[in-house]
Amino acid sequence: MRDRPIYLDGHATTQVDERVIKAMMPYFTEYFGNPSSNAHVYGWEAQAGVKKARDAIASAINAEPREIIFTSGATEANNLAIKGVAEAYFQKGRHIITVETEHRAVIEPCEYLQSLGFEITFLPVEKNGLLNLELLTKTIREDTILVSVMTANNEIGVIQDIEKIGAICRENEVIFHTDSAQAIGKIPLDVQKMNVDLMSFTAHKIHGIKGIGALYIRAKNPRVNIASQIQGGGQERGYRSGTLCTPQIVGFAEAINIALKEMEQENQRQKNLRDYLWQELKQLDGIYLNGDLNQRLAGNLNISVEGVNGSALLLALQSQIAVSSGSACSSTSTKPSHVLKALGYSDELARASLRFGIGRFNTFEEIKETASFTLQTIKTLRR
Known part of the structure; x- marks a missing residue:
């Protein structure tokens, strides 16, 4: 019996990652100044740390440093992007397109705008979780001001064809936003090649700390305008006021640097672990893979299990495996996953799902143990 469950x-x-903590520590103690203070060395030291981090993060997505705006996380970045575009472009049009399988941090800002008189189109997805690009093209209208499609899904891990979606938006002169919270540091991202105008991401999905994220805002070809949502001291080019937390920003850049450096090797390792887990689990009848197997994040496996109660399954696993049935933001909800419902699943099958998120510190021994315990648990519950 384990002291603590396997984290998946x-x-x-x-x-x-300890390397992230090490990079942050001097900015809590020695270089503790306010990066907005221009009159003395303490401010200059903090400014230098922020500048270096901003340069590194911009380079990671092929952007310019001035196009990176720091936020408290991807949720705030999504809200700033969506509400900011709506407020800045409402005279041009009030139609926004997004997808049924988006994170709640995109869906709920869109629903809020809907209550203010904007028209929101929530596009369905194919059974594999991918967006039909012909449908997207047909849905764009003259008054469409924004399309928001996440890069990699937080539940089923499927990766959308962002480059093609971006090209469609660019051709139709529509602003394109993508939530890349699950993608940054896991797959190559290039905002120029992908024709992305706004991109949200965060640190804590790639072994960084919670509470820090960023929004990329295109500055040219074309320049994108958004209305700020937090006013105050004018930090972050006026887009997002508030004193910058230098240690978090430095740690964010370090997390991205490590992820990029180890991406190819780590993706292959995680894919091997995921594929082993899937091969073991699918030996049982009535276990379904959710989302496209090939066009997905290396560390993601999402399954639905027939013939068991979803709550009972999670309860039975939790002593040995820390795993969820869907988004952490919805983990207390008794409603079935809106993502799996969008894939056409029944309420019962959508509730009886497991999302395995494999990370940098998981070992083959852990995955082997996970497969064995999960199979044993499903058999017991079915009996």
């Missing part, structure tokens, strides 16, 4: 909820959050 890496899409909810990840263990902070």
Whole structure:
């Protein structure tokens, strides 16, 4: 019996890498100044740390440093992007397109705008979780001001064809936003090649700390305008006022640097672990893979289990495996996953799902133990 369960909820959050903590520590103690203070060395030291981090984060997505705006996380970045575009462009049009399988941090800001008189189109997805690009093209209208499609899904891990979606938006002169919270540091991202105008991401999905994220805002070809949502001191080019937390920003950049450096090797390792887990689990009848197997994050496996109660399954697993049935933001809800419902699943099958999020610190021994215990648990519950 383990003292603590095996952690396999890496899409909810990840263990902070010690190298990230080490990079942050001097900015809590020695370089503690306010990066907005221009009159003395303490401010200059903090400014230097922020500048270096901003440069590194911009480079990671092929952006310019001035296009990176720091936020408290991807949720705030999504809200700033969606509400900011709506407020800045409402005279041009009030139609926004997004997808049924988006994170609640995109869906709920859209629903809020809907209550203010904007028209929101929530596009369905194919059974594999991918967006039909012909449908997207047909849905764009003259008054469409924004399309928001997440890069990699937080539940089923499927990766959308962002480059093609971006090209469609660019051709139709529509602003394109993508929530890349689950994608940054896991797959290559290039805002120029992908024709992305706004991109949200965060640190804690890639072994950084919670409470820090960023929004990329295109500055040219074309320049994108958004209305700020937090006013005050004018920090972050006026888009997002508030004193910057230098240690978090430095740690964010370090997390991205590590992830990019180890991406190829780590993706292959995680894919091997995921594929082993799937091969073991699918030996049982009535176990379904959710989402496209090939066009998905290396560390993601999402399954639905026939013939068991979803709550009972999670309860039976939790002593040995820390795993979820869907988004951490919805983990207390008794409603079935809106993502799996969008894939056409029944309420019962959508509730009886497991999301395995494999991370940097998981071992083959852990995955082997997970497969064995999960199979044993499903058999027991079915009996």
